[in-house]
Structures are given as C-alpha cells and as structure tokens.
Amino acid sequence: MITIKIGGSRGINMDYVCDDAAELHKAGQKIILVHGAGNEANELGEKVGYPAKHVTSPQGFSWRYTDRQTLEIYTMAAVGKINTFLVEALQKRGVNALGLSGVSGRVMEGTRKDAVRIIEGGKQRILRDDYTGRVEKVNAELLRALLDMNYLPVIAPLAISYQGDAMNVDGDRAAAIIAGAVGAEKLIILTNVVGLMKNFPDESSLITHIDKRQVEASIDFAEGRMKKKVLGASEALKLGVPQVVFADGRVEHPIQNALAAKGTVIE
Amino acid sequence: MITIKIGGSRGINMDYVCDDAAELHKAGQKIILVHGAGNEANELGEKVGYPAKHVTSPQGFSWRYTDRQTLEIYTMAAVGKINTFLVEALQKRGVNALGLSGVSGRVMEGTRKDAVRIIEGGKQRILRDDYTGRVEKVNAELLRALLDMNYLPVIAPLAISYQGDAMNVDGDRAAAIIAGAVGAEKLIILTNVVGLMKNFPDESSLITHIDKRQVEASIDFAEGRMKKKVLGASEALKLGVPQVVFADGRVEHPIQNALAAKGTVIE
Amino acid sequence: MIAQLSAKITAECPECAGALALNGNTLKGEIVTCSDCGAELEITGINPLTLDLAPQEEEDWGE
Amino acid sequence: MIAQLSAKITAECPECAGALALNGNTLKGEIVTCSDCGAELEITGINPLTLDLAPQEEEDWGE
Numbered sequence: 001m002i003t004i005k006i007g008g009s010r011g012i013n014m015d016y017v018c019d020d021a022a023e024l025h026k027a028g029q030k031i032i033l034v035h036g037a038g039n040e041a042n043e044l045g046e047k048v049g050y051p052a053k054h055v056t057s058p059q060g061f062s063w064r065y066t067d068r069q070t071l072e073i074y075t076m077a078a079v080g081k082i083n084t085f086l087v088e089a090l091q092k093r094g095v096n097a098l099g100l101s102g103v104s105g106r107v108m109e110g111t112r113k114d115a116v117r118i119i120e121g122g123k124q125r126i127l128r129d130d131y132t133g134r135v136e137k138v139n140a141e142l143l144r145a146l147l148d149m150n151y152l153p154v155i156a157p158l159a160i161s162y163q164g165d166a167m168n169v170d171g172d173r174a175a176a177i178i179a180g181a182v183g184a185e186k187l188i189i190l191t192n193v194v195g196l197m198k199n200f201p202d203e204s205s206l207i208t209h210i211d212k213r214q215v216e217a218s219i220d221f222a223e224g225r226m227k228k229k230v231l232g233a234s235e236a237l238k239l240g241v242p243q244v245v246f247a248d249g250r251v252e253h254p255i256q257n258a259l260a261a262k263g264t265v266i267e
Numbered sequence: 268m269i270t271i272k273i274g275g276s277r278g279i280n281m282d283y284v285c286d287d288a289a290e291l292h293k294a295g296q297k298i299i300l301v302h303g304a305g306n307e308a309n310e311l312g313e314k315v316g317y318p319a320k321h322v323t324s325p326q327g328f329s330w331r332y333t334d335r336q337t338l339e340i341y342t343m344a345a346v347g348k349i350n351t352f353l354v355e356a357l358q359k360r361g362v363n364a365l366g367l368s369g370v371s372g373r374v375m376e377g378t379r380k381d382a383v384r385i386i387e388g389g390k391q392r393i394l395r396d397d398y399t400g401r402v403e404k405v406n407a408e409l410l411r412a413l414l415d416m417n418y419l420p421v422i423a424p425l426a427i428s429y430q431g432d433a434m435n436v437d438g439d440r441a442a443a444i445i446a447g448a449v450g451a452e453k454l455i456i457l458t459n460v461v462g463l464m465k466n467f468p469d470e471s472s473l474i475t476h477i478d479k480r481q482v483e484a485s486i487d488f489a490e491g492r493m494k495k496k497v498l499g500a501s502e503a504l505k506l507g508v509p510q511v512v513f514a515d516g517r518v519e520h521p522i523q524n525a526l527a528a529k530g531t532v533i534e
Numbered sequence: 535m536i537a538q539l540s541a542k543i544t545a546e547c548p549e550c551a552g553a554l555a556l557n558g559n560t561l562k563g564e565i566v567t568c569s570d571c572g573a574e575l576e577i578t579g580i581n582p583l584t585l586d587l588a589p590q591e592e593e594d595w596g597e
Numbered sequence: 598m599i600a601q602l603s604a605k606i607t608a609e610c611p612e613c614a615g616a617l618a619l620n621g622n623t624l625k626g627e628i629v630t631c632s633d634c635g636a637e638l639e640i641t642g643i644n645p646l647t648l649d650l651a652p653q654e655e656e657d658w659g660e
Contacts, residue, residue, distance in 0.1 A: 044315075044343070047314070047315045047316070048311075048314045048315060049314070072348055072352075075347050075348060075351045075352075076311070076343035076344070076347030076348050077343070077347070078347070079346055079347045079350075079351050080342050080343030080344070080345070080346045080347020080348065081339055081342060081343050081347065083346075084342045084346050084368055084370055084371075084425070084433060085339075085342075085433070087368075087370050087371050088370050088427065088431065088432070088433045091370060091373065091427055091431045092430075092431030092432075093431075096372060096373060097371065097372075098367070098371040098372040098409075099367070099368065099370070099371045100365070100366070100367075100371070101351055101354075101366065103351055103354050103355050103358060103366070104351075104354050104364065104365040104366045104367070105363060105364075105365040105418055106358065106363060115652040117628070117651075117652075123624065123627055123628075124627070124628040125624060125626040125627050125628060126626045126627075126628060126639045126651060126652065127626060128626070142365075142416070142418075145412070145416065149409070149412065151372055151409075158351070160355065160358055163359075164355065164358045164359030164360075165355070165359075166351060166352070166355045382589040384565070384588075384589075390561065390564050390565075391564070391565040392536075392561060392563040392564050392565060393563045393564075393565065393576045393588060393589065394563065395563070
C-alpha cells in the first residue's frame with residue numbers, strides 16, 4: 001500500500017498523476033491520495049474579495065491565517081473543487097475513487113491551535129480564531145475498510161479538532177501521519193521540482209539518496225515550501241514508513257518514476 | 268433506517284435538524300442525510316461574478332443550467348461548504364458523520380442530459396454542455412457498509428454519469444432513489460413550510476394524509492419547488508419506500524415531528 | 535454570447551431536402567421546424583451553418 | 598481591523614503588579630514583556646484593557 005501526496009502548487013500535471021494512479025490501481029496497487037489546496041484557495045479568496053492572509057511564527061514558519069471566513073473559502077477550494085474533480089478524473093479512468101475530507105469519519109483528528117503566536121510589523125501577537133491545527137490521529141480502520149472494498153481514497157487537507165472544529169492542516173504532514181497510521185510501504189511526495197537539490201534550482205545537483213538518520217539535516221537544502229515536505233518526510237520515517245520519495249509531478253508516469261527511485265529517496 | 272432530505276432553501280434551522288439527528292442516531296436510529304445546495308450556489312455565483320442561470324423546459328420545469336464553470340461553483344457550494352460544515356456540526360454533537368458527494372464511490376450514478384431542450388425568448392433551443400442529470404443507480408452496498416460501521420452518511424446533490432462526468436442532480440429525487448435503494452422505512456423531506464397545503468400559504472389547509480395512489484394528483488397543491496418534492500415522493504413510493512413525510516424544518520425536533528406524523532404523510 | 539446568424543438565409547432540410555428559410559437572428563442550438571416535412575431540426579453550427587434532426591429527449595428534472 | 602489602544606496608558610502587570618507602560622498603538626492580542634518581572638503578557642482585551650500571561654505554545658506547521 002502506498003500513500004501519495006500531490007502538491008497544491010502550480011506545475012503538477014494532474015492528468016499524468018491520474019493516468020499513473022489508474023494504471024497502478026488496476027494492477028492491484030493499493031493507493032491513498034492526499035492533496036493540497038494552496039493555490040486554489042488563494043485564487044478563490046481573491047475572487048470573492050477575501051484574499052488569503054499568511055502569517056509567520058517567530059520561528060520563521062508561515063501559514064495561512066484561517067479565520068472562519070477563510071476556512072469556508074479553503075474548504076470550498078480543497079473539498080469542493082480539487083477533491084471532487086480529482087475523484088471525477090479518476091472515475092473517468094475507471095477507478096472507483098472516493099473523496100473525503102479529514103472531518104468526515106474523523107479521518108484526521110488533532111489539536112487546533114486555539115492560541116497561535118505570530119510576528120507582524122515587528123510585533124508579536126496571539127491569534128485566537130485561527131482554524132489551523134496538527135493532525136495527530138488517523139482513522140486507519142475506515143481507510144483500510146475502503147481499501148479492502150477496492151476504493152481509492154482521496155483525502156483533502158482538512159481535519160477535525162478534538163472539540164469538533166474543522167481545521168486547515170498541512171497536507172504534507174497529513175500525508176505523513178496517514179502513511180504511518182495505515183502502515184504504507186512508501187510515502188511518495190509529488191512536487192513541481194525534480195526532488196531535493198543541493199543548489200536549488202540547479203537540477204544536476206539533485207540529491208538522489210538520503211539516509212533517514214540525516215533527514216533532519218537535509219532541511220537546509222529545502223527552499224520555502226520544501227521545508228514542510230522534509231518535515232513531513234521525517235515524521236513519516238519516525239512513524240515507521242520504510243521509504244519516502246520526493247519525485248517530479250510535472251512529467252509522465254510520476255508515481256512509477258518514484259517507485260523506480262527517480263527523485264530523492266530517503267530510507 | 269430512514270433517509271432525510273434537508274432542503275437548500277432559506278428558513279430551515281440546521282441546528283434543530285442536527286440536534287434531532289444526533290439524538291436519534293445516539294438512540295440507535297440509522298440515518299442517511301441528503302441535502303440541497305440551491306441558495307448557497309446562487310450566492311457563490313454572484314460573489315465570483317458568474318451568477319447562476321436558470322433555464323426552463325418546454326414542459327415548464329426549470330433548473331440550473333450547469334455549464335462547466337457553474338458546475339465548479341455548484342460543487343464548491345454543495346460539497347465544499349454545505350456538506351463539510353453539516354458534517355462538522357454533527358461531529359460537534361458526537362455523531363461520526365461522513366460526507367460524500369455522489370461522485371465518490373459512484374454513490375449516485377445516472378444519465379447526463381447531453382442534449383437538453385429549453386425555451387427562451389419564445390425560441391426552443393438545445394443545450395449540449397449542461398452537466399445536469401438524473402440519478403438512476405445508487406451504491407447501496409457502500410452506504411450499508413458505512414451504516415454498519417456506525418457512520419452517518421451525509422450526501423451532497425452531485426452524481427456521476429456513466430461516462431464519468433460529475434453532474435448536478437435534483438436533491439429531492441436523489442433522496443428518493445437513495446431511500447429506495449437502501450430500503451429505507453421512511454423518506455422524510457424537511458422544507459421551510461408545514462407540509463403540503465390545499466391553499467398555500469394558509470397553514471390551516473395542511474393536508475395531513477395522502478394515499479400513495481393519489482400522490483401524483485397532489486402535485487396540483489404543490490407550489491414551485493414543492494412540485495419536485497412531490498415527484499420525489501412519488502418516485503420513492505414506487506421504489507417501495509413505505510412512507511414519505513413532508514415536515515417543517517424550521518421548528519425544533521423536525522425529524523421526531525415527522526416520525527410522529529406531524530406534516531403531510533403519504534403512504 | 536450564443537453564436538447566431540448574421541443575415542437571412544435559406545438552407546436545405548436534412549430530412550426532405552426542402553427549402554428552409556432562416557431569419558437573421560437564428561441562434562446556435564435553436565430548434566426550427568421544416569415547413570415542408572414538419573421535421574424538428576437543430577441548428578448544430580453557425581459558421582458554417584449545419585442542421586440535424588433535433589433529439590427527442592425525455593422530461594428532465596435536473597436541479 | 599484589529600482593535601488597538603487609542604492613547605498611551607500605564608497598566609498593572611498581572612504577575613508582579615509592576616507598572617507597565619503601553620504605547621498608543623498597542624494591538625489586541627499583542628505580546629508585551631513586563632520590564633519589572635520579564636513575564637510575557639498578552640493583551641487579551643482593549644475596551645476595557647485586560648492582560649494575561651501569554652500562552653507558551655509549541656511550534657506550529659499548520660498550512
């Protein structure tokens with residue numbers, strides 16, 4: 001069984017990803033897809049006149065400040081648009097895909113940060129209405145039941161807090177926790193780059209292999225969003241996932257390339 | 268097992284519906300919820316500058332012309348917003364709700380009208396890009412499996428065509444087909460009126476009982492959207508659902524009222 | 535905007551080959567009836583003008 | 598818009614009761630450090646002004 005994270009960023013070719021997933025699924029490969037929603041949510045926010053606001057923690061991590069109105073926009077983009085049409089694309093290729101957000105069946109549960117510290121205009125401030133959180137528990141029983149009935153679960157990056165609030169979660173980390181919980185043999189993270197590079201964006205500096213004990217150190221090679229993907233990889237490895245692969249989601253057969261170790265393999 | 272249709276129209280009190288559903292579910296009552304999306308989709312269309320366009324068939328039925336862009340807006344409203352936050356509301360009340368659109372797991376499948384006849388400005392015209400259709404088949408096996416695992420399925424009014432296209436479907440008719448397919452004892456249709464009335468809107472003219480053999484005739488008492496609800500009721504009865512109840516979704520305990528035959532009972 | 539004819543035009547009915555007078559604002563997708571054989575025809579294309587027998591489809595309750 | 602103080606004000610530190618000078622554009626939710634005891638305080642309310650010990654919360658990767 002493999003877990004595949006499809007990035008929300010531009011450049012990833014969804015047709016190539018769906019073609020490959022369908023081919024593998026029909027050959028008996030059990031798959032769980034987890035997707036992001038970054039761009040779509042930003043675009044929708046602009047269209048409805050409530051643009052996404054990103055905030056940064058004192059430690060330098062940035063994320064989308066998700067007040068209740070932003071949560072609605074994020075959910076419409078992530079669950080309404082991306083998830084549904086990814087499921088449609090897979091159905092069109094003869095795969096019985098089944099879309100879920102983490103809110104449904106408490107597929108992804110965790111702690112909502114009811115008090116988040118940000119830094120803005122040189123001032124530190126506490127945000128209390130940020131519907132953002134961390135995935136800590138996964139309903140592996142439901143996911144396994146769906147896999148046994150030959151469905152292909154497609155998970156949107158939304159979880160539910162222990163108090164029952166929907167919350168925006170980091171898709172990479174969510175994919176890692178899911179992979180760990182269902183005992184995936186591999187976590188494949190498809191992005192719009194060839195993999196981790198020593199000197200970004202020089203593709204010839206692709207790092208093809210990283211020993212899992214050095215994964216934390218490899219964060220220095222990661223640019224911007226890739227930082228979170230490396231954190232996700234390290235989380236998955238800690239949870240017992242034997243192998244994590246960063247592969248290029250822009251080319252044909254992206255998943256089979258990853259299975260053939262084309263990209264950055266961490267094990 | 269009962270199927271409950273929650274109208275998309277204004278006035279229905281979602282808190283009352285969720286309170287009641289949670290109470291019944293915890294008492295062991297198996298429930299499938301089906302909801303509409305009319306208003307939300309219209310509002311979102313206005314906000315993103317692509318307002319919903321309704322068209323009318325020569326026979327006088329009107330529906331939302333769902334070209335591809337409208338389908339995206341409809342899906343964001345129906346699956347993204349209404350479905351997800353209905354599931355959140357039920358989760359908050361301790362019910363393990365699980366949201367699905369009919370595209371997922373081919374929960375609702377049917378024929379897309381690839382050529383639809385409309386009348387506009389006195390001229391009859393054929394529309395070929397209308398992602399609208401009729402539910403003809405239901406994945407009852409999946410719904411039963413979810414019920415057996417004690418989930419409360421919440422279904423959004425979107426189905427998939429045999430060719431694999433997502434399509435907008437009539438929520439009332441969808442609820443009827445689902446009720447028939449899963450062998451529901453009752454189909455409860457919650458609306459923003461007390462039930463069917465002889466002289467709408469005079470509530471004292473409420474029709475409390477209709478023999479199922481007269482259901483088609485009772486369409487004459489139905490105003491606007493209620494026509495479709497009566498067609499849905501008659502469809503459910505034809506499929507063997509023993510009883511259909513129209514009940515008021517604006518008051519407390521709307522479902523228990525329906526179970527106690529408060530509203531219009533057709534059997 | 536729906537494509538439409540720019541001027542009056544006479545077309546040939548695909549069923550009976552009769553002459554079919556179409557006025558200037560005929561729309562793409564419009565249904566016209568042939569005055570000779572009474573067949574219902576669909577304007578399937580404007581530039582170039584193409585016609586076909588209009589599909590008979592059942593009642594639709596889509597929402 | 599985030600609520601903020603309209604003018605300079607001196608408040609009392611909830612930890613050590615020391616005097617806490619707050620300038621005019623202090624925001625709701627802002628974290629200020631008490632110059633006497635060094636405690637990190639959160640402006641939990643503006644009208645009326647309320648203060649509390651700022652929560653220490655873990656690293657957050659939310660997206």
